[in-house]
Amino acid sequence: MIEVRSLTKSFGALEVLRGIDLNLDKGHVLVIIGPSGSGKTTLLRCMNALEMPSSGSIVIGKARLSFEPGLKPRRSDVLALRKQSGMVFQSYHLFPHMTAVQNVMEGQITVKKRPKEEARAKAMALLAKVGLGDKGEAYPHQLSGGQQQRVGIARAMSIDPELLLFDEPTSALDPELVRDVLKVIRQLAAEGRTMMIVTHEMKFAREVADRIILMDEGAIIEEGPPEQLFNKPQQERTRQFLSMLE
Numbered sequence: 001m002i003e004v005r006s007l008t009k010s011f012g013a014l015e016v017l018r019g020i021d022l023n024l025d026k027g028h029v030l031v032i033i034g035p036s037g038s039g040k041t042t043l044l045r046c047m048n049a050l051e052m053p054s055s056g057s058i059v060i061g062k063a064r065l066s067f068e069p070g071l072k073p074r075r076s077d078v079l080a081l082r083k084q085s086g087m088v089f090q091s092y093h094l095f096p097h098m099t100a101v102q103n104v105m106e107g108q109i110t111v112k113k114r115p116k117e118e119a120r121a122k123a124m125a126l127l128a129k130v131g132l133g134d135k136g137e138a139y140p141h142q143l144s145g146g147q148q149q150r151v152g153i154a155r156a157m158s159i160d161p162e163l164l165l166f167d168e169p170t171s172a173l174d175p176e177l178v179r180d181v182l183k184v185i186r187q188l189a190a191e192g193r194t195m196m197i198v199t200h201e202m203k204f205a206r207e208v209a210d211r212i213i214l215m216d217e218g219a220i221i222e223e224g225p226p227e228q229l230f231n232k233p234q235q236e237r238t239r240q241f242l243s244m245l246e
């Protein structure tokens, strides 16, 4: 259902993604690990066309986008790709002047063209789902980081995307707030949501992933089920990365 082919991305002379190929089946969870600066966030942002790849192609469900140097993809194709993927950001990125419920309504109204009352009902249901049924009228500054991130997750789900993208969803949180956010993501995995997750939480990665990829210097170094990658890594660089974490 999700297919990435020969994806590259350069910022000026800096080649950040050097030909990424991956597939992800519906209902599966792919976790991306790797050292800082290896291109994990850039890959995730490319999946949502927040960053325009330099070359290669991305398919998510019915949306298909190809990139060639010097050629701008069609706006309608970019929007189609964005409708298929919902992004959860490291630093939440909620609108500060909107309540939780308004934050979760916004994309439904602008992207999905849903009537306001329908969007509100769906937003309330999603907030309840992430354990914030009583916080709909709160503004982001009245919420803890963990609560804000759960609003971010509700927002990502609000447009019914095929794919959910999580960019280090817990790394800005105090340790005691991490648990509630991971619990929500675990629940989504159990429900069969298709997800790509960049994380440094290795225990969580092992538990939630169907497959893990290790990236280094813009390339996929190793890919496999969590037991294999953590217990029997095939590549020296994977061993090095894992040993640094101990």
Ligand code: ADP
Pocket (backbone or CB within 6 Å): 011, 014, 016, 034, 035, 036, 037, 038, 039, 040, 041, 042, 043
């Ligand atoms: P990771 O998520 O693995 O830490 P990133 O994808 O954030 O890696 O970054 C990969 C590399 O791309 C880094 O060297 C980073 O400095 C560079 N980079 C990321 N975004 C930009 C940008 N907008 N402009 C220039 N360089 C960038």
